[in-house]
Amino acid sequence: EAGVTQSPTHLIKTRGQQATLRCSPISGHTSVYWYQQALGLGLQFLLWYDEGEERNRGNFPPRFSGRQFPNYSSELNVNALELEDSALYLCASNVWGFEAFFGQGTRLTVV
Amino acid sequence: AQSVTQLDSQVPVFEEAPVELRCNYSSSVSVYLFWYVQYPNQGLQLLLKYLSGSTLVKGINGFEAEFNKSQTSFHLRKPSVHISDTAEYFCAVSGQGAQKLVFGQGTRLTINP
Helix, strand or coil: CCCCEEECCEEEECCCCCEEEEEECCCCCCEEEEEEECCCCCCEEEEEEECCEEEEECCCCCCEEEEECCCCCEEEEECCCCHHHCEEEEEEEECCCCCCEECCCEEEEEC | CCEEEECCCEEEEECCCCEEECEEEECCCCEEEEEEEECCCCCEEEEEEECCCCCEEECHHHCEEEEECCCCEEEEEECCCCHHHCEEEEEEEEECCCCCCEECCCEEEEEEC
16 A cells, blocks of 8 residues: 655755645545654644645744645645745645654755 | 643663653543654654553554553653664644644654663
């Protein structure tokens, strides 16, 4: 069974540009979580989608947004990129509160 | 709403010594509890989980954790650590149904030879 897949693996953008990150959950999982992990910091919760709806968002500015598609895959968009947005972005999926499975992450570098 | 507190941000231990990583949670619903490990430059992988039943849960790599409802704790233990256990460890809580999964801030375990 395929695990959680994220694309791209690495992404380099310049300040002010937009970045789009993608996540495909495990088959049958309806919830997708997005986390930001900046260097030396823990997991910072970004967004939670369940059954196509945004259920909760973390303490991030509105330029961080996303959506969940009918097939439960998800997209994270970051507009007006800033240098401090450079981080590892992790996606996880689960269903019914059970254990979440993580992708390997997208390393976003803003220059 | 659920929350998780990992009481130690860093834990240094000597190789072959025992270790305990502490985790306390709060929740208004029946909980599911998890420990994850993140090795350098990798994603997170599940170490062990408590869903129901026995309060002592055994996981991979010789780790175990005990669910203590009265103390709202889920501490992670290993009787003898190895250099390869050097990693970041995250405790997490969710609840039955579509409850948000909440992570603690992580504990960095450093093993000294």
